[in-house]
Amino acid sequence: MLKYIAKRLISMVPVLVGVTFIVFAIMHFTPGDPATLLLGEEAPPAEVERMRERMGLNDPFIVQYGNFLMGLFRLDLGISLTSGRPVYNEIMNRLPATIRLSAAAILVAIFIGVIAGIIASTRQYTVFDGGAMFIALLGVSMPNFWLGLMMILLFSVFWNNTFGYVLFPSSGFGTLRHLVMPAIVLGTAHAAFITRITRSSMLEVLRQDYIRTARSKGLNERVVIYIHALRNALMPVVTMAGLRFGVLLGGSVVTEQIFAIPGMGRLLVESVRSQNYTLVQGIILTYAIIFSLVNLAVDLLYAAIDPRIKVQYK
Numbered sequence: 001m002l003k004y005i006a007k008r009l010i011s012m013v014p015v016l017v018g019v020t021f022i023v024f025a026i027m028h029f030t031p032g033d034p035a036t037l038l039l040g041e042e043a044p045p046a047e048v049e050r051m052r053e054r055m056g057l058n059d060p061f062i063v064q065y066g067n068f069l070m071g072l073f074r075l076d077l078g079i080s081l082t083s084g085r086p087v088y089n090e091i092m093n094r095l096p097a098t099i100r101l102s103a104a105a106i107l108v109a110i111f112i113g114v115i116a117g118i119i120a121s122t123r124q125y126t127v128f129d130g131g132a133m134f135i136a137l138l139g140v141s142m143p144n145f146w147l148g149l150m151m152i153l154l155f156s157v158f159w160n161n162t163f164g165y166v167l168f169p170s171s172g173f174g175t176l177r178h179l180v181m182p183a184i185v186l187g188t189a190h191a192a193f194i195t196r197i198t199r200s201s202m203l204e205v206l207r208q209d210y211i212r213t214a215r216s217k218g219l220n221e222r223v224v225i226y227i228h229a230l231r232n233a234l235m236p237v238v239t240m241a242g243l244r245f246g247v248l249l250g251g252s253v254v255t256e257q258i259f260a261i262p263g264m265g266r267l268l269v270e271s272v273r274s275q276n277y278t279l280v281q282g283i284i285l286t287y288a289i290i291f292s293l294v295n296l297a298v299d300l301l302y303a304a305i306d307p308r309i310k311v312q313y314k
Contacts, residue, residue: 019288027277078278087282098263102248108187117198139192148258171260190244201233242298246291
């Protein structure tokens with residue numbers, strides 16, 4: 001198992017190098033001058049030229065990229081052009097909020113999706129099946145910004161006007177109460193995907209011979225569903241949850257804006273708007289590392305679910 005993990009970590013290196021090259025090339029050829037951005041539009045041309053020389057912007061592209069890679073080996077992502085602080089510090093200040101929000105949202109999605117998928121598969125072509133699929137369709141179709149605003153109106157404004165206190169705060173990110181509404185807003189859309197994949201996977205497993213054998217032995221239906229069927233149906237669900245978690249990390253911009261959460265999504269949008277290319281590169285690289293680690297964690301969960309895969313890893 002350790003050898004497999006080591007191989008996977010080594011295989012991540014060329015992927016991350018490719019990501020850094022693509023992002024660096026895009027930011028390098030994007031119109032705009034970082035030196036002018038840093039000094040201001042009114043800066044004298046001579047001062048701008050000196051700043052370009054100091055930042056290495058006059059070097060050839062391949063030299064600039066090589067210097068960038070050398071900085072990565074020293075965990076030096078450069079300096080933010082807008083704040084003047086190290087990019088690493090800027091990211092570390094925002095990353096915990098995004099990870100907490102994404103983790104809470106994926107837990108909401110898994111909880112809703114797996115339960116709805118099991119109900120739909122065990123009661124196929126009934127009102128429960130139709131209701132679960134309708135809720136899944138509603139979750140996919142409902143815009144995050146609309147659901148977020150409705151929850152703020154209901155649990156913050158209306159609740160405060162009616163009962164004299166706010167049930168869930170509409171902004172900020174300090175306590176568990178601050179996390180509830182953003183997690184539900186983000187989790188509902190992704191719960192729809194998990195519901196559909198859980199339903200289809202469970203239906204396939206429930207038609208297998210060993211499920212009929214378990215029922216013929218007189219086992220309780222709950223034991224058949226939750227012990228025998230669900231565990232074997234979890235493989236595609238785990239895959240979908242891992243992909244959804246990666247999407248959550250980079251797709252929470254709107255939710256972070258609505259609930260004023262100081263996360264990576266807001267930081268990325270602000271960096272792109274201000275052409276802060278060093279910060280954009282650092283954020284994209286961070287997303288790539290996290291997404292690669294999530295894929296590795298999903299593969300390891302396969303081994304925990306199915307012992308046959310663990311033997312293959314060995």
